[in-house]
Amino acid sequence: MIHRMSSVFLRTLRENPVDAEVPSHRLLVRAGYIRRAAPGAYTWLPLGWRTFQRVENIIRQGMNSIGAQEVHFPSLLPREPYEASGRWTDYGDNLFRLQDRRKVDYLLGPTHEEMFTLLVKDLYSSYKDLPLWLYQIQTKFRDEARPRGGLLRGREFVMKDSYSFDIDDEGLQRSYDAHRDAYIKIFECLGLPFVIVSAMSGAMGGSKSEEFLFPCENGEDTFVRCTNCDYSANTEAVRIGATADVDSSSVAAAKVVDTPSTPTIQTLVDLFNGRQDLKHQARQWTAGDTLKNVLVNLRHPDGRIEPLAIGIPGDRDVDMKRLEAQLAPVEVEPFDDSHFASNSALVKGYIGPGSLGQSNKSGIRFLLDPRVGIGSAWITGADKEGHHVMNLVHGRDFAADGFIDVAEVRDDDPCPLCGGSLIIKRGIEIGHVFQLGKKYAEVLGLNVLDKNGKQQVVTMGSYGIGVSRAVAAIAEATHDDLGLCWPHAVAPFDVHIVIAGKGDDGTAFAANKLGSQLDESGLQVLLDDRTGVSPGVKFKDAELVGIPCIVIAGRGVANGVFEVRDRILGTTAEIEIANAAASIVDAYVTNR
C-alpha cells in the first residue's frame, strides 16, 4: 500500500523543540517520529514506529539466526524473585515499585535475569536440555535520576535481552561468543558503527563482560583505546596493573617538614621547590611526587556506612565512576566535616598514612592506587596541622590495607597490555554481553542433573541490545544538517516520491503510477501528494524525514524524466519515466 503524505499521521516542525539538545532527539521530534508523553517516556508516531519495527526485526532475525528462541515476559513482576536475588534493595531508587489493591508489592521490570532463571527452572532439569538460549524484546522501566537525550536514556525503553544457560564454563564461553558474533552482525546490518570494549560486571555480578559502544561525542560512557595495540575498555574497567617494587635503599629517612599554609597540592609543591633545604636533587618537585589521601563514605546495601581512605598520587583525582563501578552495589557518599569531627585521628588537609589503615588509630580502611608501589617515596600529610612528611616510603615507613585502581584515566596514560598510549573517547552503549556465571542460578536454585546424575548449578550469560536506543543512535550516526538520513535497512520507507508540479500537469499521474509499480515490487512507498504545498516545503520535509531515495516528479515529467536524489550521498540523477520503476528496484536490490 502506498502511504500518502496527505493522510499519514505526521506533522513536521519548522523549528527545533527547545528541550531537545542532542541531534537525534531534536530531529526525531521535528520530523514527526516521536513525541514526549511523560518524563523519559516517548510516544512513537507512524514514521518512528515503522523505523523502530525495522530495527527490532533486524535484531530479532539476528537472534533467531543463532538459534535463540523468543519468549515474552510481563513488565509487571512480583517482588519475591528480586528479593531473593537482592536486587529489590540493590537496585535502589532506580526500581519502579508499586502495590496492588491488597498492598502486595510489585515492580516494573528493569531487566529480567530472575524471571528467565525461574522460567528455565520451571521447565528444565537435565543437562541434555542445555545449552538453551532465550530472549525477549521487551519494555523496561528504570526510574533514572535524569533521563537524557530523548530515546537515548529514557525511563521506559525497549530492550532485547537474551539469556544463555549452560552446564559448564566451556559452554558459557561458546554461548557468549555466539551472542558476541551475532551482535557484530546485527550492528553491521543496522549500519551502526561500534567498538567493543571491556566492561565492568557492575551490580549484575559475574565475570567477563564487554560493551558495544557507538563512538559519539554525545555519549555518556567514556572509553579508552590504545593507539598501538587493539586494547579498548570502558574507563570504569581499565586496570593499570601492579607497579613493580622499587629499591628504596638510597632514600633518606622520612622527615617531617613544617609546611604552613599549604592547603592545596599546588601550594605544597611550590613550597618544596622554593625551599633550598627541600629541593629535589635532580629536578623540580611535581604534584606527582605527593600522595593525596581522599576520604569517602561507603553506603552498603544494608544501610551500613563505612569510611574509606584512598591514597593516590597528587596529580590525579579519584574517578567516582570507576570507584562506584568497582564497589557496586555499594554506593559512595561524600565524607564531610561532620565525619571529620567524629574521627579525631584525622587532621583535615594533612591526612597521612600514619593515621590510616585498619591497624592505625583512625581504624579507617586504607587502599592505595597501584602507582604507589612498594619502595616508592612520597611527600604526604603528617597528621599534624601545618606539617607534611617527605621521603615516606611504602613498605618501609607505612603500610596499607591493599590496592584499589580508581584514579582518573587520562589521555596518553600507558596501555595496560602493550605500554603504548591510550586515548579517551566517548560513546553510547548500544549492546552489552555478559558472563553472569552462577549468581542467579545459585540464589534461585536453578540446577540440572549432569550425566552422572548429580545436581549441577547452571551457569548463565546475559546479553542486551537497547532497541529504542539503537534507533536514536542510528539517527545520531547518520543525520546531517538537513535532517535524518536513514540507512536503507531501517528507513521507515524505501522511496519518497514528491509531486513537485501542480498535479494536473501530469506530475501527479506519473508519480502515482511510479508509486504503484514500486509498491507492487515490494518496496515501501511514501508519496507526497499534498496539494497547495509549495515544492520548497516538500523538499525540506523530504530531507528532514530522511528516506534514502527521493524521487521528484516535477518539471522533468514533461520531458519524460524523474529526478532521483540519493539522500545519503546527496547526489541527483535523471531517469526516464518509462524505466524508472525498474531501475529504482534494481538499485534497491544492490543496496540490500
Added chain:
RNA sequence: CGGGGAAUAGCGCAGCUUGGUAGCGUGCCACGUUCGGGACGUGGAGGCCGGGAGUUCAAAUCUCCCUUCCCCGACCA
C-alpha cells in the same frame, strides 16, 4: 542530591519590572492569487498563562509550596 535558568496556543517566543480586556511568528481552517527550495492577501478557529495555596476589589504578573524541563556537577545494568 547540590548550583543556575525556565514553564504563556501544536511548535518557537513576547507580556511580568510598575497587578486591571491574552499577544506575535509559525502551524491549522476558508476563499483567492501563486507553484523547483520553508510564497502572498483577506477572513477565521485555537490558551484554566504547569499545579496548589496565599496577598488583593482584582493575579500570567507579587509571595510561598509542589511538579516538570534545560545546563553544570553528583548519580546511573
